[in-house]
Amino acid sequence: MNRWVLIAAAVVTLALPPLLPERHLATYVLLGLAATVTAGVSMLMGYAGQVSLGQASFYAIGGYAAGLLTVHGVPTVAGLLAAPVVAAAAAVLIGAPLLRLRGHHLAFATLAMQLILLSLLGRGDWAGGAIGLQGIPTLPVGGDLGYAYLAWAVLAVVLVISRNIVASRSGRGLRAAATSEIAAAAGGVAIGRYRLTVFALSAAFAGLAGGVYAFYLGYLSPGSFPVLLSIEFVVMAVVGGLGTIAGPVVGATVIVLLVQALTMLGTQPGLPGYAPSVLSYAVYALLLVVTVLFLPRGIVPAVTRRLSKKDGPL
Numbered sequence: 001m002n003r004w005v006l007i008a009a010a011v012v013t014l015a016l017p018p019l020l021p022e023r024h025l026a027t028y029v030l031l032g033l034a035a036t037v038t039a040g041v042s043m044l045m046g047y048a049g050q051v052s053l054g055q056a057s058f059y060a061i062g063g064y065a066a067g068l069l070t071v072h073g074v075p076t077v078a079g080l081l082a083a084p085v086v087a088a089a090a091a092v093l094i095g096a097p098l099l100r101l102r103g104h105h106l107a108f109a110t111l112a113m114q115l116i117l118l119s120l121l122g123r124g125d126w127a128g129g130a131i132g133l134q135g136i137p138t139l140p141v142g143g144d145l146g147y148a149y150l151a152w153a154v155l156a157v158v159l160v161i162s163r164n165i166v167a168s169r170s171g172r173g174l175r176a177a178a179t180s181e182i183a184a185a186a187g188g189v190a191i192g193r194y195r196l197t198v199f200a201l202s203a204a205f206a207g208l209a210g211g212v213y214a215f216y217l218g219y220l221s222p223g224s225f226p227v228l229l230s231i232e233f234v235v236m237a238v239v240g241g242l243g244t245i246a247g248p249v250v251g252a253t254v255i256v257l258l259v260q261a262l263t264m265l266g267t268q269p270g271l272p273g274y275a276p277s278v279l280s281y282a283v284y285a286l287l288l289v290v291t292v293l294f295l296p297r298g299i300v301p302a303v304t305r306r307l308s309k310k311d312g313p314l
Helices: 001-020 023-048 055-071 076-097 103-123 144-166 169-179 179-186 191-217 227-240 247-266 274-296 299-311
Strands: none
Touching: 001 023, 001 144, 023 055, 023 179, 023 191, 023 227, 023 247, 055 076, 055 103, 055 179, 055 191, 055 227, 076 103, 076 191, 076 247, 103 144, 103 227, 144 169, 144 247, 169 191, 227 299, 247 274, 247 299
């Protein structure tokens, strides 16, 4: 059953971009990138048991790393490959002290990290300041259609890596640590090292997506990575289903399409300029409440459980 679902998903992914109108290709690209970042959030929260409200920081770090390197003459492919490495290295440096925190303390610390990063990018002339980094070259992938395939190819690679890690010995150790730190430590699980590794890996996923994002837009600014974006990634992970492979894709699809609808609604004549942001915060809060109450494990686990009941004995 799972094999046929994966085959069907691959066929749809490959066949859909040429059928989309030009104006919808951008949404398709951004959806693939959002799902890539969310895959890291889902692993971090679902298996390492850590909540990060600053995942957009690593999205920004990867984007700016790729953009700055290529603006200064580095080939675009090398810049794209450097993006996840730089983001992971930053996560190791930041995560070593931060991951000593737990629960809401860690969440607020990662949120503060993003605010500090945005302040540095906005004030740093080396990053274009508040005006932004301009003149980022494009990847030789053949326009928007090529970027659509690239974004979803990156997502496929990330999901395969996530699946292999979850099925490995390290993945079992992470699940044990998320359930009970004391029991996992007694069983010989190096909890601190495992969590730092997952933190760095989730940052690498975000950095890779950020690199593609930078080349796709050709321009970056601190406003491209607001705090609301990190909240979006958390909501995507929770709605889709934490610790699942398909959850990030489902959650990202729901949220990205919802954001598009809210943006169209919020920009109607007569509404204030801040209407889209207010609507987004309200709907995210409502989605989290509804998910926690009625789908506590997310959409994908709920659907999987329902299908398994239907396939079982009558």
